[in-house]
Amino acid sequence: xxxxxxxxxxxxxxxxxxxxxxVLQLPARNLTxxxxxxxxxxxxxxxxxxxxxxxxRQLHAKEGAGVSPPLITQIHWCxxxxxVLLVLTSHRGIQxxxxxxxxMVYWHALDAGDASLVQAAFARGIAASGHYVCVGTWSGxxxxxxxxxxxxxxxxxEELARxxxxxxxxxxxxxxxxxxxxxxxxxxxxxxxxxWRSGPKFKLLTQxxxxxVPCSSVQLWQGTIAAGYGNGQVRLYEASTGTVHxxxxxxxxxxxxxxxxxxLLSAAEDTFVHIWKLSRSxxxxxxxxxxxxxxxxPDTQLCxxxxxxxxxxxxxxxxxxxxxxxxxxxx
Amino acid sequence: xxxxxxxxxxxxxxxEMLYILDQRLRAQNIPGDKARKDEWTEVDRxxxxxxxxxxxxxxxxxxxxxxxxxLYSKKALRTVYDRLAHASIMRLNQAxxxxxxxLMTMAFKYQVLLCPRPKDVLLVTLNHLxxxxxxxxxxxxxxxQVDKTFRQLTDxxxxxxxxxxxxxxxxxxxxxxxxxxxxxxxxxxxxxxxxGRFVLPVSGPxxxxxxxxxxxxxxxxxxxEVKRTEFKHGGSYVAAPKEGSLELYGDRVLKLGTNxxxxxxxxxxxxxxxxxxxASQTQESIVPNPLAKEELNLLARLIGGMEIQKPSGPExxxxxxxxxxxxxxxxxxLTRPEELSYKVINIQATQDQQTNQELVRIMGExxxxxxxxxxxxxxxxxxxxxxxL
Numbered sequence: 001x002x003x004x005x006x007x008x009x010x011x012x013x014x015x016x017x018x019x020x021x022x023v024l025q026l027p028a029r030n031l032t033x034x035x036x037x038x039x040x041x042x043x044x045x046x047x048x049x050x051x052x053x054x055x056x057r058q059l060h061a062k063e064g065a066g067v068s069p070p071l072i073t074q075i076h077w078c079x080x081x082x083x084v085l086l087v088l089t090s091h092r093g094i095q096x097x098x099x100x101x102x103x104m105v106y107w108h109a110l111d112a113g114d115a116s117l118v119q120a121a122f123a124r125g126i127a128a129s130g131h132y133v134c135v136g137t138w139s140g141x142x143x144x145x146x147x148x149x150x151x152x153x154x155x156x157x158e159e160l161a162r163x164x165x166x167x168x169x170x171x172x173x174x175x176x177x178x179x180x181x182x183x184x185x186x187x188x189x190x191x192x193x194x195x196w197r198s199g200p201k202f203k204l205l206t207q208x209x210x211x212x213v214p215c216s217s218v219q220l221w222q223g224t225i226a227a228g229y230g231n232g233q234v235r236l237y238e239a240s241t242g243t244v245h246x247x248x249x250x251x252x253x254x255x256x257x258x259x260x261x262x263x264l265l266s267a268a269e270d271t272f273v274h275i276w277k278l279s280r281s282x283x284x285x286x287x288x289x290x291x292x293x294x295x296x297x298p299d300t301q302l303c304x305x306x307x308x309x310x311x312x313x314x315x316x317x318x319x320x321x322x323x324x325x326x327x328x329x330x331x
Numbered sequence: 332x333x334x335x336x337x338x339x340x341x342x343x344x345x346x347e348m349l350y351i352l353d354q355r356l357r358a359q360n361i362p363g364d365k366a367r368k369d370e371w372t373e374v375d376r377x378x379x380x381x382x383x384x385x386x387x388x389x390x391x392x393x394x395x396x397x398x399x400x401x402l403y404s405k406k407a408l409r410t411v412y413d414r415l416a417h418a419s420i421m422r423l424n425q426a427x428x429x430x431x432x433x434l435m436t437m438a439f440k441y442q443v444l445l446c447p448r449p450k451d452v453l454l455v456t457l458n459h460l461x462x463x464x465x466x467x468x469x470x471x472x473x474x475x476q477v478d479k480t481f482r483q484l485t486d487x488x489x490x491x492x493x494x495x496x497x498x499x500x501x502x503x504x505x506x507x508x509x510x511x512x513x514x515x516x517x518x519x520x521x522x523x524x525x526x527g528r529f530v531l532p533v534s535g536p537x538x539x540x541x542x543x544x545x546x547x548x549x550x551x552x553x554x555x556e557v558k559r560t561e562f563k564h565g566g567s568y569v570a571a572p573k574e575g576s577l578e579l580y581g582d583r584v585l586k587l588g589t590n591x592x593x594x595x596x597x598x599x600x601x602x603x604x605x606x607x608x609x610a611s612q613t614q615e616s617i618v619p620n621p622l623a624k625e626e627l628n629l630l631a632r633l634i635g636g637m638e639i640q641k642p643s644g645p646e647x648x649x650x651x652x653x654x655x656x657x658x659x660x661x662x663x664x665l666t667r668p669e670e671l672s673y674k675v676i677n678i679q680a681t682q683d684q685q686t687n688q689e690l691v692r693i694m695g696e697x698x699x700x701x702x703x704x705x706x707x708x709x710x711x712x713x714x715x716x717x718x719x720l
Contacts (some may be wrong), residue, residue, distance in 0.1 A: 016504035109453030118399040120334050189494025214494040230493055231541045246549050249542040252568050271531050289547055299531045
């Protein structure tokens with residue numbers, strides 16, 4: 001059972017984007033950082049465990065040519081082995097900051113030159129894999145940046161060109177040490193998932209085709225891919241083979257966010273948040289799912305959701321047009 | 332984010348505008364033989380609707396509209412509707428125009444938000460087009476124009492993927508972000524609550540293509556289903572009955588986008604300086620936009636495509652009031668909360684403005700400043716009226 005905790009007010013309402021909440025847990029400092037995209041700006045704030053906001057900062061998308069101020073598509077903390085970077089994607093490019101957002105250490109402008117006049121260029125989908133940061137683009141390309149242990153000498157190391165439609169989300173997990181183990185999954189608006197092993201040259205391990213619906217959010221944990229789709233379904237796949245093991249008719253509207261920690265959290269535009277327990281069957285090792293808890297956030301089209309602690313005993317959500325971060329914790 | 336959003340935005344907002352104008356004109360209808368010179372008759376109403384609809388669906392204008400492009404700012408779009416609303420013998424004071432625009436935007440925001448699946452915004456658009464055709468049944472030429480637009484719409488949008496519609500939906504919602512004006516008819520129907528937020532029901536049919544939530548299916552390595560369990564979702568949904576039709580004539584299934592106004596359900600608004608959410612909105616309108624000139628050029632091309640018929644001879648302008656009395660209209664103008672004022676682009680129009688070239692040149696000569704509105708009297712020349720918007 002969960003109960004509503006005190007909300008954290010935001011300067012601006014959350015935009016109707018998917019994966020519109022990033023959380024950086026800092027248990028050693030008894031702090032949690034939150035990041036939410038409003039539109040042309042994004043807000044970072046840090047809060048104490050009871051939800052008391054302590055500090056906040058607003059970041060803006062870097063200006064460029066165009067008729068209106070550029071919109072931010074996503075904000076995400078990337079936890080790398082020796083540092084944490086805050087990455088912000090927009091319709092102009094990719095901005096990388098130190099984790100508190102105080103200093104921009106890198107700017108990558110999107111090459112909109114070959115964008116057909118029909119599509120606006122944007123970057124979307126951010127994840128850290130080892131010492132790489134992967135960022136997706138509207139064309140389906142995934143840009144891989146090599147991040148040094150400190151300083152601004154960030155280098156674009158590779159461009160993965162497997163997807164044909166805009167990247168929606170990227171998920172990673174620490175490499176398990178073995179050679180062929182998947183540690184990165186990229187998802188796009190056609191529902192296609194590509195499974196990779198990171199490295200100086202990323203290797204494509206397998207592909208999971210879509211079924212006519214965008215995959216808006218993806219997570220990877222202990223070799224299991226959890227994918228949330230535009231028709232409200234959640235599917236769990238074995239990362240190494242790409243086979244589907246569980247299909248959940250989880251929501252009545254498009255899923256906007258997933259988190260996996262070890263429980264699975266799903267949030268959708270139908271105003272519901274669900275928590276699922278994942279386990280492996282003792283007989284055959286297959287993934288099994290059990291529904292734990294459902295929460296309705298009345299009249300709120302959710303757009304972001306994250307666990308706030310490693311055990312999954314608390315989570316936070318954001319909603320379109322709502323100027324606060326809603327928090328829940330288990331009783 | 333999507334460059335295909337403007338036609339949908341324009342047609343749906345235009346559709347709502349026509350519903351409201353039609354309802355207000357009917358409400359102020361006086362039977363022809365009893366009408367004084369400055370009162371509305373059925374003939375006048377039909378004329379106004381015909382004029383506006385034929386301007387809206389003008390081929391040159393539609394061609395410009397359907398080009399892939401970014402969404403205009405709220406300011407720019409409002410200017411297009413101001414122009415459209417004055418495409419006939421009808422005049423609207425600032426307060427009535429503000430109210431009209433508030434109602435249009437909140438109605439379409441509601442429709443976008445409540446669309447079960449992103450592609451359903453196309454069905455909402457077709458509902459508006461169907462109703463528009465009903466308003467001009469006696470005019471085959473205009474009907475033909477609307478049908479042409481219908482085909483343009485289904486040609487372009489009929490084949491877009493679910494992902495592209497999701498982008499369109501997000502683009503529309505970003506446009507409508509932080510608008511919480513309370514609308515009487517919505518409050519009465521309990522689709523909007525007193526804070527200005529729309530009610531999102533957790534019951535009813537699921538979108539076409541979505542299963543009713545509640546089932547967990549487990550598969551083995553060979554793809555064979557080995558287990559089925561159910562869970563309690565929390566809502567009370569039922570399966571979708573059928574898919575709405577995209578044909579010229581067909582059952583759209585969805586009711587969103589059909590006319591919710593009638594003589595018994597009049598058009599009213601409450602002005603609500605809702606909440607601190609608006610702080611971010613005002614901020615954006617105060618910061619000067621250095622690229623507004625480029626936007627003006629786009630706007631000029633669009634408006635230049637509109638062929639506004641000039642009133643022939645010394646016809647007086649007929650004023651339409653969106654409020655119940657003139658006093659109420661004046662009061663609304665005085666008490667409109669600052670953060671809700673639409674800072675409309677000031678366009679100084681000249682006599683000959685049919686060519687795009689001319690308009691672009693003219694647009695280029697003027698900065699966007701908010702000039703204080705001079706009091707306007709009934710019967711002003713319609714060009715002077717444009718200056719005062």
